[in-house]
Amino acid sequence: MIYGDKHTGVIVTGATGKQGAFHIALMNEYARQVGGEGVVAGVTPGKAGQEVAGVPVYNSIHDALKEHDASASVLFVPGFAAGDSIMEAASAGLSLVVAITEHIPVHDTMRAISFARIHGCDVIGPNCPGLLSPGEIKMGIMPVHLSSRGHVGVISRSGTLTYEIVDQLTRAGLGQSTIVGIGGDPVIGQTFRDVLRRFEEDDQTEAVVILGEVGGSLEEEGAKATDLPIAAYIAGISAPPEKRMGHAGAIIEGGEGDARSKIERLRRMGVPVASRPSEVPRLIKEIL
Amino acid sequence: MKLLEHEARNIFREYGIPVPAGFLIRSPGELASRMGELGERFVLKAQVEVGGRGKAGGIVVADPTTGERIAGDLFRKEIKGVPVREVLAVEYLDIQKEYYASIAIDRSTKQALILFTEEGGVDIEALAKERPEAVRRASLPLLMRDIPPFMIRDLLGAAPKEIGKVLNQLYRVFSEKDALLAEINPLVTTSEGIFAADAKLIVDDNALSRQGIKLNRDLTDREREAEMHGFSYVELKGDIGVIGNGAGLTMATLDLIEYYDGKAANFLDVGGGADQERVMHAVRLVAADPSVNVIVVNLLGGITRCDEVARGIISAGISQPVIVRLAGTNEAEGRQILDGSGYRMMESMEQAVKAAVEAVQ
Structure with a gap:
């Protein structure tokens, strides 16, 4: 597993919102099943003293850390406040922020990531489902029932497509080490390259699935920088240029980032690329 | 949102960039x-x-x-x-020389990417491919208020020093206006001085409200309705309507239709929390497109309630056939509801897409 394990204490920012409260309960249900720490505190400015899903709420991360041990935070705050929450977590000394939030202004993301880097804090997301290490820890909103513990790492720019592939891997008997949703925004913290580097140092992970989509070139940059066996699926081969396909980052701009050329570049590097999601398990079995 | 030239030009002028x-x-x-x-x-x-x-x-x-x-x-x-x-x-400007300047977002470095070339009025993407050495580039963290002087010197090369001021002001525009792109093509010199002969500014949709900018796009009626419901919707040219949850899964559904030689009529991502009401609106919206002959619904989620979704599809009451792939909670109930009403529920997205392509052939 990477980024955290059973012993990782988690703080949820935006705890008292509907989403925050709902997912604190699910994360802690999973933590109970696997015997992990789970969410130890929630933070919402002005709501100190409340309790959400059995978890105490504080005004700031700083206050929460006086009472609890934690090294990561998961954000459910609205877009306009998310950049601020990332910086607060980094400034308070947390080493990981998982930003679930969608619709963060991209300049806020860029500034917050630069700020977090100065404090040695990694950011996953924004606009992501978070991560799940089956049997260890869940930080985010991924459904757990489709996953199983094993040796395949998954890195994805998408949410539900990740669940689809994880389901197919599980059905094919291929368990997962850690599943990381890196986010669908144009600028994201941890990229394919960063996560692959973590997987390289992880004894549990033997092969990695890269789930990419149109827009940018992070998939190729990641594939080029690793010697782990990887297989890929790239969504958006039928996407028209200059149209945003749901995700803010899923857009073919200036003739760059289309699926066909992405797939071609990956194949030239020797990376097997599935033409359909259902081919992924076979490709992984071939490289294992 | 891309601003019109005159809107961008007014902003450039406010920042002291000379315009004709x-x-x-x-x-x-x-x-x-x-x-x-x-x-x-x-x-x-x-x-x-x-x-x-x-x-x-x-x-x-x-x-x-x-x-x-x-x-x-x-x-x-x-x-x-x-x-x-x-x-x-x-x-009309009596142009002596044309330059190109732009500031955009670099996904790889997560910084502002400044581009400058002494060959203005060009297709910058073509130039960058053919002769990358002709395009000078620099990356700048958005935490910086200004472009450092050394970086301006490197970017300018032999170009007139006064352009450095324009570059810095363009960066200020980019940084303060939440821009995804700020571009001057061409930036020209005349006997009178330097002018931005064109002005392009794309502002982040997620920052429009704090920038006080109203979204004014020419939308079709269906696109307007989709926006009202908070769906991500793109119209395409085929005859198979598509409804999915999540951008990646919906795109993959479209791709699978193409793989089986079908043609998708649209991309519609209903987003999170696909309940009865949202699904009904999505189905009606897609069915209202006269070129749609069949609809594929592909919903996958841990917390999506299949019985709710099934009721949403039925209550839409549309005339086209709907082929459904659902995974989540209460799957069996969802299937029962759909079967009883003559809709088809498939085991996988692959099966659902195949059935839809066959239905229109």
């Missing part, structure tokens, strides 16, 4: 009354948000004798299907 003299008109008559401000020759530029408007006849040179007639022609035109409602009239 001129004004916006909404009719040929308005031009006639202010022609005196423009000199012996001037340029009329259609204010439409499509790219390549020059080649499409949206930019014309005129003089005081021909101005009103040429403006009249321009107002009657459609540029790539977009009607011309506003025209920017600007003085």
